[in-house]
Amino acid sequence: MPITSSDMPGFTLERTAKRMKQFFQQTLTAAGADITIDQWVVLQVLNQKDGLSQFHIAQATFKDAPTITRIIDLLCKKSLTQRTTDPDDRRRFRIQLTPQGRQTIAEVLPIIERAREKAWKGLDQQQMGELMGTLDMVFNNLSPEETE
Amino acid sequence: MPITSSDMPGFTLERTAKRMKQFFQQTLTAAGADITIDQWVVLQVLNQKDGLSQFHIAQATFKDAPTITRIIDLLCKKSLTQRTTDPDDRRRFRIQLTPQGRQTIAEVLPIIERAREKAWKGLDQQQMGELMGTLDMVFNNLSPEETE
DNA sequence: CAAAAATAATTGCTGTACGAACTAATTGCA
């Protein structure tokens, strides 16, 4: 009997997610993009709505506050984003893309889109929809309110 | 338009996997088990076949060698496993469960099984099978040989 | 048999994840 963990669905899920992340990261690195996927996800969120607070970025990405602090630190160090204090609430920052940040997004987006096609190749629209539906169902099943 | 990432299936996948991991970890912590899920996965592998080398554990868990080194370090520090050098190949260690390790497994297994039921509640056998099948398909789709 | 290639494990560095403790600012309430 081979040593697998077919009886551990959570393991299968994590394994696939890990390889997916790895694949996108390798694609970025190979293309010479000097960012991580986690940084990319934050850039994407800012691209959809610029000037968000770190708290809102945390919500949108499902990451926690300290993690966002560090990712924003790195993005600011690379001059892809900048922090400006929110005049309405001096505890908050507004995180804004710099021109360089926008340019990076423009350069990386097609790379990501090509990688995405490659990653999900072989799955038809229906399979894809079922997968996303089931994943979201499990996700909601495990939301903190549900699991106390 | 809310800020979501429904157009990023990889993100949905990672988000669910992360919450799953978080859920199991919280369950372990709440039950007073002084281990992480990653450590638990290694213990499980050793429970199926004791005395494996770190290399084989890495293969079985899909983790890389340095990660296994560090996890085994921690498990040995907690006296749940021990390293004995392989007389047939002095580069290798044989990783063995200690009695304490076996006892921990016995204690934690029912906790994990209860959590597993809770996590996948609401999915019937067929949905489950389709999910696992699709995940494995994507996983294989992304295996290093396929993606170069 | 000796030099070269391969292998198992380790170490170092960067980045991410989570909890806890902390600061500073804001809001709620008495």
Next chain:
DNA sequence: TGCAATTAGTTCGTACAGCAATTATTTTTG
């Protein structure tokens, strides 16, 4: 109004993930 509770963000400590480089041992092969 003034003190308590909240909230946004940071920092710290521990653990996992990946890559690169290193050591020690084994296997190849010339």
